[in-house]
Amino acid sequence: MSIPTQAAPTRAAVLLPWEHGGRNGPREAEARLAEAIGLTASIGLVIAHDEIVQIRAHRPATLFGEGQVRRIGESIAEAEIGVAVVDSTLSPVQQRNLERAWKCKVIDRTGLILDIFGERARTAEGVLQVELAHLAYQRSRLVRSWTHLERQRGGFGFLGGPGETQIEADRRLITDRIARLRRELDEVRRTRALHRAARNRVPYPVVALVGYTNAGKSTLFNALTGATVHAQDQLFATLDPTMRLIVLPSGRQAILSDTVGFISDLPTELVAAFRATLEEVAAADIILHVRDCAHPDSAAQRADVVSVLDGMARSGMIDEGWSSRCIEVMNKIDLLDPAARDLPGASAIAVSALSGENLDTLRATIDARLAGAMQVATYWLAPADGAGLAWLYRHGEVISRADGEDAIAIEVRLRPEDRARFERDHEAALHAPVP
Known part of the structure; x- marks a missing residue:
């Protein structure tokens, strides 16, 4: 009897359009490309080609220049690549044109992050949030000229009026599903509000962990609480919020909340869809901003997290003075040379969640901050x-x-x-x- 062979993993190309001094801001191209490679590899794709593509201007039809599209297409064909990941935002037209030119599936940064979230969500709430974000993204993609979307269909029942095109029917079905998902998420928010009200009746202060993805939040969460939350050296290893009770040096008890990691250029669909999850940050008495101090792009990652929190404040999700409740935690000092562990910043606390170094100082700081209030x-x-x-x-x-x-x-x-x-x-x- 023959043993069935597993299908070979899909080969992928990771392409970073880089306009030096442009909209990418202070993030260095190499660090941004490394992050895109990590995101792509995290869903099981094999990276067969990666490249920083210098562009002078964004072309409306293909993003890249004509010669670049042709050259990249040759590399994709030679490496037998099935998926091209473009670490930028592509319009539906650009995505369609690149797929035709390169004869492979093309996804942009938003689509990649949505795929990762769809694979990692575990709770019913997380699944709802991811599906809502996916549908909002897909609805904007229904301009692609696939044959079955161009056909017209006659009207019957309530599946579409006379002459309704398939694309119109698909868009209507997606809109209906989005409306249902939003109603279900509203119910989730009401349930979470009831849970918070129950905690307020037997009140404990809430300490929320926030930070860039893979900064070590879940490892720190486990170290402080003794929990066994999934922690892995992987982007977006945690998507669903988790809460545990912790006991501080004074004997005071608090609730520690682990939240989804942030990332640069977080898709707007996800910011809206994960509002229920981020409400835990809004309710927190203390926000622990966990940073990976050993990462070469740590400063830019900090700016990305602060930008998201400032955006939440502008939209009314959290109060404008959130920074006064924030303690900066410089994690992963075990990866630094001993001489480099004296980190700048009077308010920052350098710790290693993995080795436990300085965690007592962090607990005492949390305790003192709560006592001060x-x-x-x-x-x-x-x-x-x-x-x-x-x-x-x-x-x-x-x-x-x-x-x-x-x-x-x-x-x-x-x-x-x-x-x-x-x-x-x-x-x-x-x-x-x-x-």
Whole structure:
């Protein structure tokens, strides 16, 4: 009996259109190409050709110049390449023309990232978000002149009116599906809002991890919480948000939230689709911006993350003063020479999530930042009020306690919302007993 052979992996070309000093900004071409290669390889494609293509101007029909299109096509044919990844945004016309010229599938940066997200999403929410982003992207691509999209069809039932073209029917079906997905995601947001309200009833401060993809957020999450969240040296290894309880040095508890990684030129479809996920950042008391300090493009990656957060602030997703809640964490110092580990920036904390170096300092910094936002109050509780006493120990940091015959005097540090809640429910505890 013959053993079936597996199909050979698809060979891919990665092409970076590079207009020096243009819209690509401060990012160096080599670092950008390396990132595109990593993204392409992460979905199982074999990189058979990669190239930085210098362009003077963006051609409306093909992006590249005529001679460049011909030369690249020859390289693609010689290397037997099945997919060409262009690390830029292609219009539907450019994509169609390049596919005709190169006789292979062509995808742009947005399509590549959407494919990765579609492969990695695990939760029902993540799947919904990715499908919504895919459909929004596909709807803009329905101008491609494939034969079956040019045919007209007669009207029957409610599948289309007389003379409706296939492209019109496809666009209508996609629009209907997008509307359904948005309704389902609205339900997800309401559910998440209920979960946040439940956490507020037994409130813990929230600490959210944000950062460029592959900065080591999930490894840091596991190191701080003892969890076993999937962490891999891979772009977009984490797509679905995860939350765990952590205990800080003072005994104070907090919720740590791991979120999806950011990336330069994040597709607008994904920014909108992942709004429900990013709401965890909006609700955070502290934002930990995790950076890969060993990456040669670390400064540009930081600028990309800040740009996304600023965009969220402008759209009202998070408050304008988000940076005041941010702690910068320089991760992966184990990859640096010992002499290079004294990193600049008074507010930055250099750690290694892998080796555990300086994680105690990070925990203490989080603890101190949360304590700085707390208020000190003194209450007098009846000795029989064990529930009130337990509540203060559970939600606050007890500074001092004096047990008397008539009352227990307790000085405690509380979050403002916890203080307001306790004083609303225990008005008698606000006044010292009359001797």
